Amino acid sequence: MIKKYLLPSAIIVVLVLVIFSCTSEKLNLESALESITAEDLSKDVAILSSDESEGRAPASKGEEKTIAFLKQEFEKVGLKPGNGESYFQEVPMVVITADPQAKLEIKGKGKVAQFAYGNEFMATTLRVVEKSSLDNSEMVFVGYGIIAPEYNWNDYEGIDVHGKTVVILVNDPGFATKDPELFNGRAMTYYGRWTYKFEEAARQGAEGALIIHETEPAAYPWAVVKNSWSGPQFNLTSEDDNLSRCAVEGWITLETASWLFEIAGLNYDELKLSAAKPGFKGIPMGLKSSLTLNNTIKRTESRNVVALLPGSERADEYIIYMAHWDHFGIDPTLEGDQIFNGALDNATGTAALIELAEAFIKLESPPSRSIVFLAVTGEEQGLLGSGYYAAHPIYPPAKTAAAINMDALNIYGKMKDITVIGYGNSEMDEYVEEAAAEQGRRVRPDPTPERGSFYRSDHFPFAKQGIPALYTSFGIDHVEHGEKWTQAKLEEYLANHYHKPSDEYDPNWDLSGAIEDLRLLFKIGYRLSTESTFPNWKEGTEFKAKRDADMKAVKEKPENHTP
Numbered sequence: 016m017i018k019k020y021l022l023p024s025a026i027i028v029v030l031v032l033v034i035f036s037c038t039s040e041k042l043n044l045e046s047a048l049e050s051i052t053a054e055d056l057s058k059d060v061a062i063l064s065s066d067e068s069e070g071r072a073p074a075s076k077g078e079e080k081t082i083a084f085l086k087q088e089f090e091k092v093g094l095k096p097g098n099g100e101s102y103f104q105e106v107p108m109v110v111i112t113a114d115p116q117a118k119l120e121i122k123g124k125g126k127v128a129q130f131a132y133g134n135e136f137m138a139t140t141l142r143v144v145e146k147s148s149l150d151n152s153e154m155v156f157v158g159y160g161i162i163a164p165e166y167n168w169n170d171y172e173g174i175d176v177h178g179k180t181v182v183i184l185v186n187d188p189g190f191a192t193k194d195p196e197l198f199n200g201r202a203m204t205y206y207g208r209w210t211y212k213f214e215e216a217a218r219q220g221a222e223g224a225l226i227i228h229e230t231e232p233a234a235y236p237w238a239v240v241k242n243s244w245s246g247p248q249f250n251l252t253s254e255d256d257n258l259s260r261c262a263v264e265g266w267i268t269l270e271t272a273s274w275l276f277e278i279a280g281l282n283y284d285e286l287k288l289s290a291a292k293p294g295f296k297g298i299p300m301g302l303k304s305s306l307t308l309n310n311t312i313k314r315t316e317s318r319n320v321v322a323l324l325p326g327s328e329r330a331d332e333y334i335i336y337m338a339h340w341d342h343f344g345i346d347p348t349l350e351g352d353q354i355f356n357g358a359l360d361n362a363t364g365t366a367a368l369i370e371l372a373e374a375f376i377k378l379e380s381p382p383s384r385s386i387v388f389l390a391v392t393g394e395e396q397g398l399l400g401s402g403y404y405a406a407h408p409i410y411p412p413a414k415t416a417a418a419i420n421m422d423a424l425n426i427y428g429k430m431k432d433i434t435v436i437g438y439g440n441s442e443m444d445e446y447v448e449e450a451a452a453e454q455g456r457r458v459r460p461d462p463t464p465e466r467g468s469f470y471r472s473d474h475f476p477f478a479k480q481g482i483p484a485l486y487t488s489f490g491i492d493h494v495e496h497g498e499k500w501t502q503a504k505l506e507e508y509l510a511n512h513y514h515k516p517s518d519e520y521d522p523n524w525d526l527s528g529a530i531e532d533l534r535l536l537f538k539i540g541y542r543l544s545t546e547s548t549f550p551n552w553k554e555g556t557e558f559k560a561k562r563d564a565d566m567k568a569v570k571e572k573p574e575n576h577t578p
């Protein structure tokens with residue numbers, strides 16, 4: 016008799032426990048989600064983008080105010096210092112200003128020509144030296160300048176470029192041909208980014224690297240190259256003062272390139288076509304380049320802000336939320352408003368870190384894995400703070416489940432969709448799909464993947480380290496106004512406020528869509544924190560090999576990877 020009644024009561028106990036734990040899990044999440052509010056978010060955005068923050072330039076008074084505020088808020092919320100005893104990670108930087116009087120001289124085939132800095136070429140060096148030059152350096156056309164084993168592609172094969180100057184096409188063969196079978200078709204791969212081309216040229220021992228500018232494959236006109244490459248250039252330093260980089264890295268205009276190919280007796284258009292086909296071989300141009308850059312060098316320092324919520328069960332595994340706190344500071348040469356407040360870009364993302372931290376603290380039971388909140392510096396100068404963190408990780412990359420980047424939140428109201436920049440790259444896509452479906456929204460791939468947006472914000476240095484990195488952006492299908500309305504708003508912002516002093520906080524912003532996005536990103540981080548598996552890159556992406564190698568190393572020697 017007793018036995019007969021034991022079974023059902025045991026089932027009831029189990030059922031009650033299951034129901035109880037489900038509801039408590041739900042309640043646990045709900046109070047955390049509800050703590051993410053537009054009111055809190057806008058308060059912090061207003062502070063971060065106020066004139067008192069002076070445009071948040073790295074290594075300025077604005078930096079001191081900004082990082083002190085972030086430390087104070089992270090502390091107040093209840094996070095621990097994220098770098099040992101400190102909330103800061105020091106990021107050594109160097110500011111190099113090249114003398115704009117520099118001339119590029121090309122000699123060969125009985126001709127000599129000089130090109131002017133600014134309108135005909137732009138050049139800089141990452142080497143921390145007062146003088147950096149090319150001296151009659153032989154020029155070699157290396158096509159797209161790509162070595163990509165996964166695409167079975169090597170533009171440097173059988174050609175020695177040591178001490179030489181390589182001339183390189185921008186973007187990649189997939190974009191050039193629009194052939195979906197080549198690279199990633201129309202979507203830019205990292206091999207198409209100019210940053211990659213300079214890195215590869217240096218690895219090959221080239222002394223100089225010049226990229227030929229063309230507006231369509233570069234995704235911006237020459238004016239953008241000219242403006243962003245002139246004046247003081249912030250860079251990271253390294254132990255060798257970047258001496259392993261090329262002596263000269265630069266761009267030439269299409270007009271300059273046309274002249275070069277013409278006197279070299281080469282047909283530029285034909286070579287461009289053959290460079291986009293497998294089996295292309297580099298071509299010595301029979302020309303020599305000379306150029307001297309006289310640099311003014313200033314060493315300085317900025318800081319990433321990093322805070323930690325330790326996990327309850329697997330504290331040595333991490334999920335990183337990040338956003339860049341920096342912007343362009345003050346330009347005293349401007350008439351009228353001189354402060355680049357950077358309210359949307361990226362006071363919104365930075366304030367979101369505080370909101371998400373607060374939400375995770377609100378959870379009744381803390382997440383199993385640790386959550387890291389990382390506000391990085393120097394994004395606007397070339398992903399410097401995130402690049403520094405990726406090269407000097409505080410938490411082992413192989414123990415970092417994923418990184419989630421926020422750069423400019425939605426200020427236009429609720430959307431029926433959410434954009435994943437770099438959709439198709441990693442298993443993070445599925446996390447977004449699930450969280451978006453719970454909100455009745457759908458996922459939209461980046462509508463302009465040829466612009467290479469995936470390579471242009473702070474998640475990218477993490478991707479290069481193999482860490483699955485998620486970067487979402489505004490959806491465009493507005494709940495009330497539809498797609499055209501949102502696109503017009505975005506275009507208006509890009510034309511009038513993007514990277515301008517008028518990117519200011521407006522109390523009339525509709526942050527309801529941003530709040531939905533933050534709740535979605537919270538859910539993704541929460542799900543990652545409860546899992547024991549690690550997401551990965553998808554087959555065929557340029558980041559998978561690094562991740563696989565890291566995961567294999569951890570399996571073989573786990574003790575090496577515990578902090």
Ligand SMILES: [Zn+2]
Pocket residue numbers: 339360361394422423
């Ligand atoms: Zn930004």
